[in-house]
Amino acid sequence: MTSKLQEGILVGCGNPLLDISATVPMHFLERYGMKEDDAILAEERHMPIYRELAEDYQAEYLAGGSVQNSLRIAQWIIGQPNVAVFFGCVGKDKFADILREKARAAGVDAHYQVSEDTPTGTCAVLITGTHRSLCANLAAANKFTIDHLEEPENRHRIENALYYYISGFFLTVNPPSIMRVAATAHAKQRPFLMNLSAPFISQYFMTPLLDVMPYVDIIFGNEAEAHAFATAQGWPADNDLREIGKRLVALNKLNTGRPRIAILTQGCDPVLLIQHDSVQEFPVTRLTVDEIVDTNGAGDAFVGGFLSQFVQGKSLDVCIRCGNYAAGHIIKNPGCTYSGSPEFVE
Ligand code: AP5
Numbered sequence: 001m002t003s004k005l006q007e008g009i010l011v012g013c014g015n016p017l018l019d020i021s022a023t024v025p026m027h028f029l030e031r032y033g034m035k036e037d038d039a040i041l042a043e044e045r046h047m048p049i050y051r052e053l054a055e056d057y058q059a060e061y062l063a064g065g066s067v068q069n070s071l072r073i074a075q076w077i078i079g080q081p082n083v084a085v086f087f088g089c090v091g092k093d094k095f096a097d098i099l100r101e102k103a104r105a106a107g108v109d110a111h112y113q114v115s116e117d118t119p120t121g122t123c124a125v126l127i128t129g130t131h132r133s134l135c136a137n138l139a140a141a142n143k144f145t146i147d148h149l150e151e152p153e154n155r156h157r158i159e160n161a162l163y164y165y166i167s168g169f170f171l172t173v174n175p176p177s178i179m180r181v182a183a184t185a186h187a188k189q190r191p192f193l194m195n196l197s198a199p200f201i202s203q204y205f206m207t208p209l210l211d212v213m214p215y216v217d218i219i220f221g222n223e224a225e226a227h228a229f230a231t232a233q234g235w236p237a238d239n240d241l242r243e244i245g246k247r248l249v250a251l252n253k254l255n256t257g258r259p260r261i262a263i264l265t266q267g268c269d270p271v272l273l274i275q276h277d278s279v280q281e282f283p284v285t286r287l288t289v290d291e292i293v294d295t296n297g298a299g300d301a302f303v304g305g306f307l308s309q310f311v312q313g314k315s316l317d318v319c320i321r322c323g324n325y326a327a328g329h330i331i332k333n334p335g336c337t338y339s340g341s342p343e344f345v346e
């Protein structure tokens, strides 16, 4: 528990998804042309997955959606409700009710836009051993429009926030909304944080990603995402993660008074913090195979832990250590869920 924070200081936008999670055999992935540790958007041929999981694989239903995951984890650690505000679009159905309830219980102040005619988005989480493959059917999440941010109360919420976090995933939905939030952050000289989210974002959505990059103060990503970005940029193929990080922070930035920072995770290997030409490493406490329930949400939880300290003005060192703490915790729990009280000590 921390000293009292102002409500609504952290605003996030993303895809509110309900995760449908199940352990499946490898041939299930092969049948749908999927890889073990991937994240993709569902195409027509993937649609039967969701019903199959429910009917044949005793699927579990868990609150998901990358940004919402991070905000739930941040709230859990902050221990005071409504510090984080979330915007995204859901349908008018049972799944939306579950997401609303999970957000409320976690202390996230969610303000969903509601699509009347499209179901709430889902994400198939296909677990094979300690790996997981994601297939998101955005559905209503894809219906998000900037009108929602223009509602007077929401506009007010954005203007009053002090920190902003949006996933790369949201680039597939509504770049104008991202640009709006980024421009507000810039005008008010407040930090704007973003995530590379998945390799396919750099592969297919590089144009809107580069449009927003000049506004990005902190960029998060994992190894695969950083390499996908580098490849899409045509950077030398042998570039190691440190070099990619240095190039990421050197990309054009609007507010030059606050140089960009890149934070790259690499599973159980150290987290890299890249600023200017310097690279610092933060070790990860390795978990044994027995301790790992599933790594689903590890990256999101890392960001959640980071944000929980960042909004309290803590040093990057503390923020990253809390990120590692949070990721380690959710790996020991199904999906991006937590249990008990947070035990992070600065
Ligand atoms: P998912 O991609 O699984 O979550 P993630 O948070 O990215 O978790 P990963 O396991 O991929 O971790 P990572 O590779 O990013 O990080 P790293 O391994 O470096 O996605 C989860 C959610 O995404 C779902 O809920 C779904 O709803 C949502 N989603 C999917 N598609 C979407 C879409 N289109 N739009 C919106 N949402 C979408 O690890 C990070 C940290 O974890 C490390 O730094 C370390 O601290 C820790 N860690 C990792 N491995 C270990 C280990 N073995 N031991 C100890 N610590 C570890």
Ligand code: NA
Pocket: 293, 294, 295, 296, 297, 298, 330, 331, 332, 333, 334, 335, 336, 337
């Ligand atoms: Na987990």
